[in-house]
Amino acid sequence: MTNNNYFQQNFYSEYLKPEDKYVFLKAQPEFKFNVIGAGMIGMEHIRVTMLEGRAAINGVYDLDQSSAEWTKEAFEKEYDYELHLYNSLEEACFDPSVDGLIICTPNYTHLEVMKTAVQSGKHILLEKPMATTIPDVLAIQDLVKDYEGVFQIGLQYRHKPIYDEALHEVLHKKSLGEVKNISLMEHRVPFLDKVDQWNKFSKFSGGTLVEKCCHYFDLMNVVAGSKPVSVYASGSLAVNYQDFEYEGESSDVVDQAFVTVEYENGVKGNFNLCMFAPMFYEEMTVCGSKGRIKTYENDDFLPSSRANTHFEILTGENGTSKISTPMYPAIIQNSGHHGGTYYEHKYFVDNIKGDYKDTATLEEGLWSIVVGVAAEESIKNKAVINIEELLNQSKQAVE
Ligand SMILES: NC(=O)c1ccc[n+]([C@@H]2O[C@H](COP(=O)([O-])OP(=O)(O)OC[C@H]3O[C@@H](n4cnc5c(N)ncnc54)[C@H](O)[C@@H]3O)[C@@H](O)[C@H]2O)c1
CATH class of the missing domain: 3.40.50.720 (NAD(P)-binding Rossmann-like Domain)
Incomplete structure (x- = not known):
């Protein structure tokens, strides 16, 4: 037991x-x-x-x-x-x-x-x-x-209640039919302090779109069910860390960005980041041939109470629709990342015991970074990044 x-x-x-x-x-x-x-x-x-x-x-x-x-x-x-x-x-x-x-x-x-x-x-x-x-x-x-x-x-993040519900509807129940577009958003407070402030520098973190946003690119990749072919991004360090210096160096990571991703199967994805909002808010919408999902998680630090998760799926005449507030038992929900980390561990132990669960694989880890790196490159070069070319350059760098 x-x-x-x-x-x-x-x-x-x-x-x-x-x-x-x-x-x-x-x-x-x-x-x-x-x-x-x-x-x-x-x-x-x-x-x-x-x-x-x-x-x-x-x-x-x-x-x-x-x-x-x-x-x-x-x-x-x-x-x-x-x-x-x-x-x-x-x-x-x-x-x-x-x-x-x-x-x-x-x-x-x-x-x-x-x-x-x-x-x-x-x-x-x-x-x-x-x-x-x-x-x-x-x-x-x-x-x-x-x-x-x-x-x-x-x-x-795929184990957070809102995304767990969305993945179940999209991948298992296939309630949306064929997925056509995915939109993700993260609006939150600035990067927190770290030991030696490593997350303020691209050379240590890979840049914001790799360090933090690999979570959202992982979700986007999984929901798209396909490989990215091109990425275009626009972003800047707009508000945070203007007077920040650590050992004589200023921060070089972006705090706002818009990222557009095109997939092999024609799915279009976009991601919107703002890291100077007084809250933790994330949202995903997915539109498919048979319906639409909108789901969000909101921690706004205000004293008034409202549900901090929301999930809705509208499928018109194609099936049932629902509006709900997905959550885990409080002790799990409050144990970190809305319970996502708890289930990551539960599944890690299940995997060890041979009862394999849908956890992030090596390949999924790789693709989440490919999109993040492409987005960082796109911002620097003001150009659309072709993923095949980016991967070929990276492979040549290894050889
Ligand atoms: N999955 C998530 O939601 C999530 C959330 C936060 C951080 N992270 C990731 O976890 C990692 C750590 O982040 P954090 O927020 O805990 O950072 P942190 O700075 O709070 O902690 C990192 C710790 O690692 C130690 N350390 C540094 N180099 C080391 C080495 N070579 N050997 C042993 N210890 C070393 C530091 O002294 C520090 O105590 C990062 O990769 C970060 O991206 C993931």
Whole structure:
């Protein structure tokens, strides 16, 4: 029986003898994971792993003493055993008592960390974006091409309730008929502070459209059900970080953009980004030959209450229509990224157990970055980027 968080959170059961517990029984973890890079998302991975319950976090490795020590202190306040701090990446990767590695270091370090991690043969959850450039992604592809362990990419937005519903309607029920166009939007607050402020610099992050927006390009690619052929983008650093300097350097990442993507099967996609809005808002519309979906997620920090998710599918006379507010149980919904990270972990453990789930693959990780890199190039060169040419250039760079 897996952990049932509802029973764990809502009832007192301490007075019961162990043999009298069935629904109150806390699942014993079957697997141990190490976290490499214990920053903001590293902490979220720790929390959801412990919440899901079939795996436990054994230890962390972080280059930064302050991240490592803070994480250990926070962990030991919450859970009843000691978190192991490793002294090197090798120690963390090759600990024989550990089954899986969750790699949460900054984007530009993923390839180097992966070179060591794959030698362990352990199951790997690698945070998005896989890398900052297409040649680095191709190098990672090479590292894991015959990998026997689970290799999963941290593109977990597809597991948020609104997108989970949309993907179910589009891909499984095929309620929209043939998809024709997809529009995605993210309006949010500026990039948050990071250790050494790596996300303010393209050389460390790959640029905003790779670092953050690979999530939306992944969704767009999956909904389109096809490969991108060309990308045109317009964007700039319009409002944020005008007086920001870190070690003498100004930020070079965009905070607004419009990106247009054409797919092989004729689907048209567009993405609209604004990172100086006082909220977290994301929206997707999908129009097909038989109907239209509109769905959004909204966290506006206001004291008034309104549902922060919305999903509607209108299919005219082609079938049923519905308007709803998709969500997970509160403890999961509030555990990070509207519950997306929790399900990413649940499915990571399912994949390890051989009960394979629809999680982001190596190839999907690659294509999400291809669109992001093309969009960054398009902004720099004010040109339409042909994806085949971009891939050929990247392959030549590797050879
Ligand atoms: N899937 C998501 O929704 C999501 C959300 C946030 C971040 N991320 C991704 O997770 C990664 C980390 O982001 P973050 O927000 O936690 O950043 P962060 O700066 O908060 O944390 C990164 C941590 O990695 C450590 N680190 C840096 N280089 C290292 C190395 N070589 N070895 C070990 N530790 C190292 C840093 O000291 C820091 O503690 C990035 O790739 C980011 O894009 C994904």
